[in-house]
Amino acid sequence: SKEIQLASRPQGWPTAENFRLTETVIPELEDGQVLVRNIVMSVDPYMRGRMNDVKSYLPPFALDAPLDGGAVGEVIASRAESHPVGTTVVHGLGWRELAVVPAATARPVDVTVAPASAYLGALGMTGLTAYAGLTSIAQFREGDTVFVSGAAGAVGSLVGQMAKLLGASRVIGSAGSPAKVARLLELGFDAAFDYHDGPVADQLAAAAPDGIDVYFDNVGGEHLEAAIGAMNHGGRIAMCGAIAQYNSTEPPAAPRNLAAVIGRELTLRGFLVGTQQHLAPEFRDHMTRWLTEGRIRFDETAVHGLENAPAAFIGLMRGENTGKMVVTL
Numbered sequence: 001s002k003e004i005q006l007a008s009r010p011q012g013w014p015t016a017e018n019f020r021l022t023e024t025v026i027p028e029l030e031d032g033q034v035l036v037r038n039i040v041m042s043v044d045p046y047m048r049g050r051m052n053d054v055k056s057y058l059p060p061f062a063l064d065a066p067l068d069g070g071a072v073g074e075v076i077a078s079r080a081e082s083h084p085v086g087t088t089v090v091h092g093l094g095w096r097e098l099a100v101v102p103a104a105t106a107r108p109v110d111v112t113v114a115p116a117s118a119y120l121g122a123l124g125m126t127g128l129t130a131y132a133g134l135t136s137i138a139q140f141r142e143g144d145t146v147f148v149s150g151a152a153g154a155v156g157s158l159v160g161q162m163a164k165l166l167g168a169s170r171v172i173g174s175a176g177s178p179a180k181v182a183r184l185l186e187l188g189f190d191a192a193f194d195y196h197d198g199p200v201a202d203q204l205a206a207a208a209p210d211g212i213d214v215y216f217d218n219v220g221g222e223h224l225e226a227a228i229g230a231m232n233h234g235g236r237i238a239m240c241g242a243i244a245q246y247n248s249t250e251p252p253a254a255p256r257n258l259a260a261v262i263g264r265e266l267t268l269r270g271f272l273v274g275t276q277q278h279l280a281p282e283f284r285d286h287m288t289r290w291l292t293e294g295r296i297r298f299d300e301t302a303v304h305g306l307e308n309a310p311a312a313f314i315g316l317m318r319g320e321n322t323g324k325m326v327v328t329l
């Protein structure tokens with residue numbers, strides 16, 4: 001079976017040379033395990049952090065060993081009664097064709113409700129990140145003006161649509177191309193801008209003349225500084241990601257205006273989706289309904305072939321995706 005290994009640790013931006021496609025022999029199943037043929041796998045920004053040899057909330061990827069991450073596949077051999085052959089499951093052993101997975105860590109999913117890839121995106125970790133970050137971490141309230149960065153990406157596009165559904169008075173998104181800005185307006189954002197077109201602070205001030213109450217931060221740096229500058233009194237920031245700095249070798253230059261947090265009594269709160277699992281049942285109820293009623297749309301950029309997974313991952317960091325970046329096997 002084929003798998004992708006980490007061949008070397010990236011310094012700054014990852015390159016194809018950091019990855020290696022290899023063949024491996026699949027061991028016999030033990031009791032409680034299933035053999036899964038992966039159908040689709042996720043590439044996510046957090047994987048960049050795991051490529052560094054540093055202590056973090058997740059252990060670093062090991063060199064010369066397969067990478068891992070979210071995947072959906074079909075059980076093709078089983079030694080777990082709960083997961084018969086033919087079950088479609090979401091699990092954590094992506095970056096390989098075949099995965100030996102403990103049944104306890106493989107959750108069956110219903111592919112008649114949504115396509116397999118949706119369980120990596122809107123109905124999966126991505127969707128829960130958006131929901132938990134907006135409702136619980138940022139304490140979103142009806143009537144809030146919401147700004148989200150990385151807005152045309154997997155998490156951001158859901159945050160903006162959810163905010164509208166939950167009664168935001170105004171939703172503003174930033175993204176990296178004119179096509180993405182146009183897409184955000186189609187998705188119901190009230191305003192959107194391309195952060196390449198000028199200082200974020202200026203563009204945000206024009207899009208949100210009355211300030212913002214909630215900022216959902218996927219980017220960090222200049223975006224975070226601009227959002228702090230635009231925050232109304234008592235505003236709340238959900239710090240979800242800081243992708244602008246994941247590949248930089250220098251510390252970020254911004255935000256320089258953190259002291260504004262005091263006078264305006266702002267709340268900045270970081271979070272990890274892994275510790276928001278208690279919200280998963282209510283999130284799935286809401287999201288399943290929103291999707292079936294057609295009230296939330298989710299875009300996907302699919303790259304085909306396991307051998308192209310490294311390119312998909314690098315492309316994700318460069319903004320080649322609209323919505324969720326996935327790799328179909």
Ligand code: NDP
Binds near residue numbers: 046219239240317324
């Ligand atoms: P996305 O689908 O948003 O893909 C990443 C996007 O980041 C790219 O499409 C690109 O879009 C944008 N980007 C890249 N570099 C920059 C830059 N320098 N400035 C601004 N935008 C940039 O990924 P996800 O939705 O999966 O993740 C979004 C964020 O959420 C990430 O920061 C991620 O780490 C974080 N996250 C955090 C979780 C948590 O538990 N806290 C869980 C899941 C995700 P563009 O063309 O617009 O530049």
